[in-house]
Amino acid sequence: MIKLDRIIALALLAFSLAYAWLAYSYELLPFELNLPFKPNTMPIGLSVIGIVLSFAVLVLPQRTDAAVMDESTVDTQEQKAEQAQYDWIRPLLLIILMIVYALSLRPFGFIAATAGFLVFSSIVLGERKFHFLIPVALTGAFSIWYVVQELLGIYMNPWPLVFG
């Protein structure tokens, strides 16, 4: 089975190639043609390094024993053992909800869209106590809107577009 890190390396190789093509085909202005440092000088250099590195990750054997830990991944070895039990459906639904939220902010207004997002994402995660969930979502949405707009002074339309 092809490992996920090789697939990512392949994707990054494709990205680097596309980036290289865009960098090479960048249209320079007449006065830029003779500059020692052009707008596409660094991108061309980066694309070459990107292609070499992604190709190297793709073909060279990778260490799998390493205690691969950085600030964002803790106890990855244990996680690996539990990977089989990962829940894939709910994260996917949450991602869809985030996209819907992004698209509904303008037409539905901040408060309705946010309360909707909070309620539905909690339902996706298994929450069923609606008498508790709905007030929490509404209070959360309203208080954040209040903090952002009234205290921080950033305008956010709270109501659906039809109300102006």
Add this chain to the structure above:
Amino acid sequence: MLEGLALGLSTAFSLNNLVMVMAGVLIGTFIGMLPGLGPMTIIAIMIPVAIKLGDPSAALILLAGVYYGAIFGGSTSSILINAPGVAGTVASSFDGYPLARQGKAGKALTVAAIASFCGGTIGAVLLIFFAPALAKLALLFQSPEYFALMVCGLTAIAAFAGKGQVLKALLMTVFGLMLATVGESALHNAPRFTLGVMDLQSGIYFVTLVMGLFAIPEALYLVFDPARARQSKDGDGTIKNLRITKKEAKHIAPVIGRQSIVGFLIGVMPGAGATIASFLGYAMERNIAPQKDRVEFGKGSLKGLAAPETANNAACTGSFVPLLTLGIPGSGTTAILLGALIALNVNPGPRLMLDRPEVFWSVIISMYIGNIVLLVLNLPLIPYIAKLLAVPRNYLVPFVLFFALVGAYIGQNNSTELLIMVGLGVMATIFRFAHYPLPPLIIGFILGGMLEDNLGRAIRKSNGFDFLWERPLTLSLLVVAVLFLAVPLYNDWRVTKRKVSPN
């Protein structure tokens, strides 16, 4: 220096900034305690608020407070429920959690707080001496040296963050640099790589990228892997007796003294940071402890708890040295702080101390205040704050996602930004599954603009690449960068070779 200290004191002790540091520390502790949420995520969430404050001193003071608070909050969840939110506090759970299971949770928290306080305070004293000296040296730097220094920093970060996966870390750095070239650059006004998308004209918004890379995967991971959020049944959450005896204080004092200095020095090195400092501190103290103390390590040793706690806080302070004096972040977290400063029109670097002394010194002074707030305000409140550990996942995850979305939205006020963020979040989650380290990506992204700017100026000045070998300082920095890469790459290659062919 005394003048600077006085200026820092007067700025940091203004009512507004005192409120900022207290609020920052409390918010950091609150959120940092939630399993799975590290300082990077919390700072990312707080950045729109900090930028909106408008005053760089207040903003940095708030964020530095959040940083300290988050580290302390992370230690609290490590000790109480054995769920370290970040790698930096993993070592604290080795002895902290056994202590909590023995019913000494209060004592463990006090030791952690005192160790953090001392580590942070001694670190801040060292910072006062280190930073101005380094800043003076850095004033000799010109564009070629800056370029070389950034290459040096990027390679060091990739080499440290990779831990056996240096190539992947390097690839992530280059990917971050590529993302930084989207939109207009400092030297050229025409937009690049926007693919006709108007919203990309001014580049990818930094908060969008940070939220996408850290907050979203963090929240999704809590759902992917319920075990990560599951709470241990062993701790019953009640915390009694926060006191430690005089004898115990004497027992841990030398550990705190040693680890403050070691942690600070590790923190100063780019890329090393709190995680390495805490593990190294733990290992070092275990090795030099007398036999009767050594057997206690891992079973609830106070020394074993004090060492990583001191070292990680001292390292956090140390990581401010390269940020404030060279404008080079030493870790993912300081990279995010650097991004926030740039958004506030402050350019950290050697000139910061001369041009904006109030920012420079007030941050240092606020570190002291932050540490005092941690000890005086947070510790007595811990039994109450710990109740937050009971927030169910069904509410925690939607709110974290919502904060990430709102953070990106209020910065730009358009939905495209949110869609870009969700896309980046999905990408980052996949990267994490395949162990591609993300901090190098964000550091590459943040340094990308400056790197290109300095490289461009250096090339134009010398009309070519001659500056690479004609300037001794540039050349030496580049040689160091090559060494940073060569050593771990060689080690990787050796280990892989041994694994592939055991004979």
